[in-house]
Amino acid sequence: MKHILYATCALTFMTGTTFAQGLETYLEFPKDTPPGNLAIAPDGRMFMSVHEFYGPDLRIVEVMPDGTTVPYPTEAWAHAPNDDGDGLQGVLGLRADRQGILWMLDGQGEGQTGRVVGWNTNTEELHAIYYIGQPAARPFSFLNDLAVDRENEAIYITDTANHVDSALIVIDLKTGRARRVLEGSEFTRAEDTPMIIDGKEILLGGNPAKIGVNPITVDPSNTWVYFAPMTSTSMYRVRTTDLLDESLNDEDLAARVERYGDKVTSDGSTVDADGNVYITAMTDNALGVTKPDGTYEVLYQSDDDLPWPDGFSMGVDGYVYATINELHRSPVLNGGEDASLGTYRIVRFPALGTAVSGR
Numbered sequence: 001m002k003h004i005l006y007a008t009c010a011l012t013f014m015t016g017t018t019f020a021q022g023l024e025t026y027l028e029f030p031k032d033t034p035p036g037n038l039a040i041a042p043d044g045r046m047f048m049s050v051h052e053f054y055g056p057d058l059r060i061v062e063v064m065p066d067g068t069t070v071p072y073p074t075e076a077w078a079h080a081p082n083d084d085g086d087g088l089q090g091v092l093g094l095r096a097d098r099q100g101i102l103w104m105l106d107g108q109g110e111g112q113t114g115r116v117v118g119w120n121t122n123t124e125e126l127h128a129i130y131y132i133g134q135p136a137a138r139p140f141s142f143l144n145d146l147a148v149d150r151e152n153e154a155i156y157i158t159d160t161a162n163h164v165d166s167a168l169i170v171i172d173l174k175t176g177r178a179r180r181v182l183e184g185s186e187f188t189r190a191e192d193t194p195m196i197i198d199g200k201e202i203l204l205g206g207n208p209a210k211i212g213v214n215p216i217t218v219d220p221s222n223t224w225v226y227f228a229p230m231t232s233t234s235m236y237r238v239r240t241t242d243l244l245d246e247s248l249n250d251e252d253l254a255a256r257v258e259r260y261g262d263k264v265t266s267d268g269s270t271v272d273a274d275g276n277v278y279i280t281a282m283t284d285n286a287l288g289v290t291k292p293d294g295t296y297e298v299l300y301q302s303d304d305d306l307p308w309p310d311g312f313s314m315g316v317d318g319y320v321y322a323t324i325n326e327l328h329r330s331p332v333l334n335g336g337e338d339a340s341l342g343t344y345r346i347v348r349f350p351a352l353g354t355a356v357s358g359r
Contacts, residue, residue, distance in 0.1 A: 035323035037311030052090035113137035136178035166212025215269035220356035261294030270312035274353025280309035
């Protein structure tokens with residue numbers, strides 16, 4: 001699977017709009033490798049989920065320096081589960097922490113409501129598996145993304161669920177216990193806003209797509225967790241100490257959630273050390289940022305070159321990396337038909353503030 005590698009070739013947009021300099025096409029992928037989310041380890045190694053909406057055989061790949069990809073973490077684990085129990089059902093959320101553990105949010109499969117698999121990229125060994133049972137997860141759960149907080153030994157997960165009962169899930173890495181919080185709150189459920197891309201309303205299961213809490217990230221100091229519904233005009237945040245405080249009921253916890261600022265309908269997010277929360281604004285074919293003063297700004301936009309920006313990862317080189325995958329043209333969101341054009345790529349741009357890997 002040889003891919004085309006672009007070193008620092010600036011991406012030129014032909015939309016009649018002047019864009020800020022700095023966005024580059026880093027890699028382009030062939031039609032059989034639609035990217036999902038990215039994770040960049042502290043040594044610079046790059047890992048990528050292959051988006052399950054396209055029905056791929058591989059779940060996870062490592063993106064090599066020469067632009068090729070190889071199954072990861074092993075040939076057995078990179079595919080559907082085998083008789084020995086190795087393998088992944090389908091991974092969306094993906095994050096490498098600063099200790100080199102790759103955390104994979106493995107979606108629901110037969111007999112399980114979801115799990116998080118940790119793989120040690122330094123020793124190439126299985127680190128841990130955390131199963132997410134009920135009531136933390138629900139029969140209607142759809143586990144989407146995660147943020148990793150090794151200082152407090154916790155993982156924070158977004159469960160988009162049925163867009164009404166969307167919630168956050170908190171896993172205690174010391175005990176393995178998972179808790180469901182903020183279910184159905186104004187901070188996690190979808191707003192009643194149509195998802196329109198290129199003039200067409202996106203449907204999910206034949207109904208207008210309204211998607212609850214999805215983007216989530218934790219700041220480099222592990223003080224704040226930033227999160228939002230996909231279909232929402234607001235970015236929220238809550239202190240990690242409050243999320244981890246089991247004495248708080250949902251009403252008490254909700255009272256401690258802050259509205260951080262404006263955003264548009266978005267998929268992925270990440271944050272730098274200066275509080276700039278980056279979002280993949282797929283309905284606008286754009287990459288944007290919610291700034292510390294609460295304002296939202298479009299950083300880069302192109303109808304042709306940024307069809308459905310999806311996931312982010314902070315690099316170790318001061319760049320923010322993002323995947324592009326045309327997800328609105330995938331069978332799941334396009335009436336069962338794959339209408340993608342093969343615009344599958346990784347782009348990158350310099351962070352506005354200090355970039356710290358692990359998010």
